[in-house]
Amino acid sequence: RDSGKMLFKGSEVDFGSPKEALKVGICIVPQVLELVSSFTVAENIALGMEPKKMLGAFIDRQRRDESIMEIIEKTGLDVPLSVTVGELAIGVQQRVEILKALYSGAEVLILDEPTSSLVPNEADQLFQVLRNLKSMGKSIIFISHKLREVFDIADRITVIRNGKTSNPLQVLDTNPEEISNLMFPDGKSRTLETDQMKAFERSNDVVLKIERLVVKDLQGISAIDDVSLTLRKSEILGIAGVSGNGQKEFAEAIIGLREIHSGRLTIFGKDITKSQITTRRSLGITYIPDDRKGTATISSATVTENVMLGDHSLSTSKMGGLVKWKQYRNYCSKLCEEFHISLPGNNTELNAGKLSGGNLQKLVLAREFSRNPKVVVLFQPTQGLDISTTQYVYQRIHELAVSGTAILLISMDLDEILRISDRILVIFKGKLHGDFYPEDISKRELGLYMSGVKNKIVGQNQ
Incomplete structure (x- = not known):
């Protein structure tokens, strides 16, 4: 902090670390969940805060579990304590993060883009949990660029633009148009209309073809199981799915970062199944990974x-x-x-x-x-970006597609998938389902496919 002051319960505070903030009851639930996938739910919730038995050398698991169950009963955050976190859906993992914050004694919860990885029914469940927490006296800061969600859950709204905040407005006294004007005072939100995004003719020229692809994870289990698809020139093919259903393995297999166990991968008819990354890049395949900082x-x-x-x-x-x-x-x-x-x-x-x-x-x-790519694999390209930058990224993707590039868009953001895709497939437990045009499927129905409630295995000729 360079200047200014921060008050908490009327007293000035100056936190040197998240741990110091946590001590007084302020906790953040991050956009990218920070859980240990190999630990159980109970172990994650109490990590670093475990109650000890009398001699102090061993964890008192019974007391730990009783304390967690007490919070679950009060909040309705029902999660099985003995299951390892890696087995849970993203929406349930997010509940674990919230329970972890409450277990630490949090009175103020800061949620950063909490619905970015959730399907619609999971987002609805999250909002009900937040309303329960509010009724219990908890204070919540809900950070989001989705105006519909903000108006659904918030009491007051503050806009942050270029590092500065606007005066807070009561939700009942404002509307989405006014908030949008605060976000974009020059009137330029750089949005692209759906018609403009689709204002070019779809091509039938196949650029990338994947046939019966099988990719193993580090444990030797099939992360991608018998997947086939075709990607055409100028097409934006959206792959929708909740995190952890094989998206990363799929993207890395296409670019050459992960070995293909079986199946066939061709670009312009040339077999590149066993080709090195350099060969694939020289043929025009490029990759935008989800981790812009680390990868x-x-x-x-x-x-x-x-x-x-x-x-x-x-x-x-x-x-x-x-x-x-x-x-x-x-x-x-x-x-x-x-x-x-x-x-x-x-x-x-x-x-x-x-x-x-x-x-x-x-x-x-x-x-x-x-670099004049022929195929671009995009993995979560707008994750964590503000609205203006997101619109700019969409514009560049659209321009690239118009120029003839084939684009594979892998995303957990349903709004994104529905908005800029020409065609949509759903990935669930390593298999592709569906094959929809955006205008033929609703956001909620797409969410049902993503969560496995509905299924329609994609044939080998897709």
Whole structure:
């Protein structure tokens, strides 16, 4: 904190860490859940706060479980304590995070984009839980870019724009249009109408074909089980699914980061099932992973160096293998300008780790989209981004598709899938279901497929 002050229950506070905030009862439920998948629900909830037996050397599991059950009975957050977290759906895992906060004695809960990974029925259940917590006297900060949800659950709304907050408004005294105007005072939300997103002819030219693909996870279990699909030129094919249903293994198998156990993968008819990553990239396949900080970029490297990644032929001279720094800095500056990447002082030698999440994602898009890709695999491309940056990403995806690129969009965001996809498949427990056009399926029905309530296995000719 550089300036200003923060009051909690009338007294000024200055927290040096989340642990200090937790001591007085303030806890955040993060967008990316921080649970140990191999631990049980009870072990996760009480982690670091376990009650000890008389001698202090052993955990008093009975007392721990009784304390957790008392919270469950009060809140309605029903979760089986003995099940390992890795076996639970994302919506149930989120309940574990909330129980963990309540077990620690939290009086103020900060929820960061809590519905980003939930299907509609799970979001409805979450809202009921939040209403129960409110009735118990808990205070909740609900951070979201989804106005419908904000108006559904909040009592007051504050808009944060460019690091500054607006005066809070009572929900009953405002409307979505007024809040939107506060978010975009210049009237430019950079939204693309659905008709504009679809304003080009679908092609029948097959670019990528996957036949009976099987991919194993690290335990040797099939994460992707007998999956087949075709991806056509200029098509945006959406793969909807709740996290943990094989999306990561699927994306990594296509780009070459994970071994294909069986099946066949072709691009323009060329078999690349056993090909190395470099071969696949040379044929025009590129990947935007969900982890922009840990996987897509190197935080300690400069913006220029991050733009160079995977492009060694352009970044080095033919003689001696020396990096052509001046040429690349100029190229990087042009990309930053074209993709509206904000750099302090236009300094491309700034470490990428100092960029905001939105600017970092635009940097990854700039690097990959500028290389004339034929197939782009997008995995959660707008996760954690603000509305304006999200709209910008959609615009660039749309422009790339119009230019002829085939796009595989893997996302847990139903609004995103329905809005920009030409065709939609659902992934559940490693299998593909459905095959819908966005105009032919509702958000709620799509959520039923994502949660496994409905199923319709995709045939081999999709």
